[in-house]
C-alpha cells in the first residue's frame with residue numbers, strides 16, 4: 669500500500685527542534701502524528717504536546733512499532749546508530765532530515781526491509797515554536813525510491829513548501845549552500861556588526877543598524893534575481909571607494925580584510941553581467957583587491 673496523508677501513521681524519534689517543528693506543522697496540515705520518542709522521555713512528551721493525538725513513548729522501538737513511517741530526527745551522527753538499534757518491519761518507511769547525510773545512514777533499517785528516505789528542510793530551525801511557523805515557502809531536499817519521493821514531495825507540497833530531489837553525490841554541495849546562507853551569513857552579520865565597536869557603538873547597535881539592509885537584500889534577491897539585485901560601489905565601479913575600504917580594513921580590522929576581499933572578487937562577475945561595471949574597470953578592481961589580499965599594497 670502506498671503511503672498517503674490519509675492512511676499513514678507518523679512517528680518521530682529524536683524530539684528536538686526539527687522533529688518538533690515538523691510534527692507540529694504536519695499535524696496542522698492534517699497528517700496523523702501518532703508517536704514520539706527521544707533520548708529523554710521529557711523531550712518526547714514535549715514533542716507530543718505539539719501534535720494532536722501524539723503519544724510519547726519511552727523507547728524509539730515503541731514509537732516505531734506504533735507507526736507506518738518513522739522520522740529519525742536525531743543529530744546526524746546518531747542516525748545510523750539509532751537505525752541499527754531498532755527492529756524494522758518490511759515496507760515500513762524511515763526518513764532522516766539531515767542535509768549532509770545520505771540514504772546510507774539508514775542502511776541498517778533498509779537491510780531489514782524498511783524503505784529509506786531523506787526529507788531535509790532547507791531552513792535554519794532554532795525552536796519548535798518558530799520552526800513550525802517557518803516551513804511555508806521553504807524547499808525540502810528529498811532522496812529515496814519512487815514511492816518515497818512521491819510521498820515526501822506530496823508532504824512538502826501539503827506543508828506549502830517546494831520539493832526538490834537531490835542525488836546522493838550532490839548532498840554535500842547542496843547542504844553547504846544552506847550552511848553558507850544560514851550559519852555563514854550569520855558569521856558575516858556578526859563580523860560586520862562587531863566592526864561597529866570600532867565606531868564606538870556596541871555590536872547590538874551594529875545589528876540594529878545593519879539588519880534592515882540584510883532583510884532588504886533578501887527581498888531584492890527574491891524579486892530582482894541575479895544579476896539584478898547586485899548593487900553598491902562594485903556594481904558602480906567606484907574604485908576610489910573600494911580603495912578607502914581596503915585601507916580602512918588594513919589599518920583597523922585586518923582580520924576582516926580577507927573575508928571582504930574574497931566576497932568582493934566573487935561578486936565582480938555579477939556586476940559585469942548586470943552591465944553596470946565594464947570588464948576593464950572590473951579588472952582594475954580585481955588587481956587592487958588582490959594586492960591587498962597578498963599584502964603588497966603600497
Ligand SMILES: NC(=O)c1ccc[n+]([C@@H]2O[C@H](COP(=O)([O-])OP(=O)(O)OC[C@H]3O[C@@H](n4cnc5c(N)ncnc54)[C@H](OP(=O)(O)O)[C@@H]3O)[C@@H](O)[C@H]2O)c1
Pocket residue numbers: 681682683684685686687705706707708709711712728741742743744746750764765766767768788789790791792793794
Ligand atoms: N536545526 C536546524 O537548523 C536543522 C535544519 C535542517 C535539518 N536539520 C537536521 O535535523 C536533524 C535534527 O536536528 P535538530 O537541529 O532538531 O537537533 P536537536 O534539536 O539537537 O534535536 C535532536 C534530538 O535528538 C535526540 N537524540 C539525540 N540522540 C538520540 C538517540 N541516540 N536516540 C534518540 N534520540 C536522540 C535529542 O534528544 P533529547 O532531547 O531527548 O536529549 C534531541 O532532542 C539533524 O539531522 C539535522 O541535521 C537541522
